[in-house]
Amino acid sequence: MSVPTSPDMAELRIEERIAATRMDLSPQERKAAATLLEHLDDLATYRAAELAQLARVSKATMSRLFRSLGFADFDEVREHLRTLRTSTGEPRSRDGGGWGDLPTHLAREAEVVRRAVEHPVVPQVVALLAAARRVTVVGWRNSHPVALHLRQQLAHARGDVRLAPLPGQVVGEELADVGPGDAVVVVGFRRRPAGFGDVLREAAASGADVVLVADPTAIEHARTATLWLECPVSSALAFDSYAAAMSLVSVLADGVLATLGDPAQQRVRAISRAYERMAEVEGG
Incomplete structure (x- = not known):
């Protein structure tokens, strides 16, 4: 079950969610967030416990971070990344990503x-x-x-x-x-x-x-x-x-x-x- 997420937050990518919430994160959660950002392109290849170990934080801290970002758990994070790869070519897709939807690209660029x-x-x-x-x-x-x-x-x-x-x-x-x-x-x-x-x-x-x-x-x-x-x-x-x-x-x-x-x-x-x-x- 997903955690409640504001409409604005739900529209944001994971790195934008981190930027939007960083002032509300604890020092340990910020460490965890930095690790997520460092491994954004291959995040789905890790388990939550492995990410916590990389960040040198507890698994509980990593779980709190996921919830702060509007995700119920790491499975939802992985689904979020999968959707980005499918719909926008992220991370760094090999299949051209959003070339076929230039209006969406232009609207996002303007924003x-x-x-x-x-x-x-x-x-x-x-x-x-x-x-x-x-x-x-x-x-x-x-x-x-x-x-x-x-x-x-x-x-x-x-x-x-x-x-x-x-x-x-x-x-x-x-x-x-x-x-x-x-x-x-x-x-x-x-x-x-x-x-x-x-x-x-x-x-x-x-x-x-x-x-x-x-x-x-x-x-x-x-x-x-x-x-x-x-x-x-x-x-x-x-x-x-x-x-x-x-x-x-x-x-x-x-x-x-x-x-x-x-x-x-x-x-x-x-x-x-x-x-x-x-x-x-x-x-x-």
Whole structure:
């Protein structure tokens, strides 16, 4: 028998349920939730007791977590995952998933974008990025294009915006000059590289303010950051979508531009004039 679930919760995927309830979870339940997120793609291959052992929590804690997420037990979790694989190609289906239902995909994309750009932390991040002495944006793998775009957009509105790691380099050199008054934006969507948490901790230890831009699977890393901008990447298709992430970049950069006012507008005009003098970009 299923436990009572609110209509809103029933519409959410398991990782979104974890994100929605994380503030109400106990520390042990958060550990258990982090393990679920780490093993999302192969969760159905485990038994509940094995997951509890992986998370280093009791079986009772794991059971409480399932109920907090709106599931009666682990069997319902497995059924939830089976349904996702069948209807949306998740996790990472081999059969194309939701290609045949583009209206559903587009509707979900619009909702995810809306939730990302209306995140309550956005104004705080904008204020931080506008006031920081220096901004360093960090991102690897599939997070790198988002980090690169954020750096490029911010560089139009303000000076001293850096990207790390540069090709062939590591992050240590970039963090050596970071300190109080600086901001470090770490972009970390799922399939993060080993050592991701170490970089967050190193950045936080420098005294800089750390902003984490990541999907719900980064819940355990969020505690290290000053601010966490949660941005889902799950879609109705077989592959993750970064539409919300790129929209969020535009909103952040636009907010910084507006916050800095005339000096930022003058900087934009100066950059445009430099483009023209050097004929670096096409007109129009």
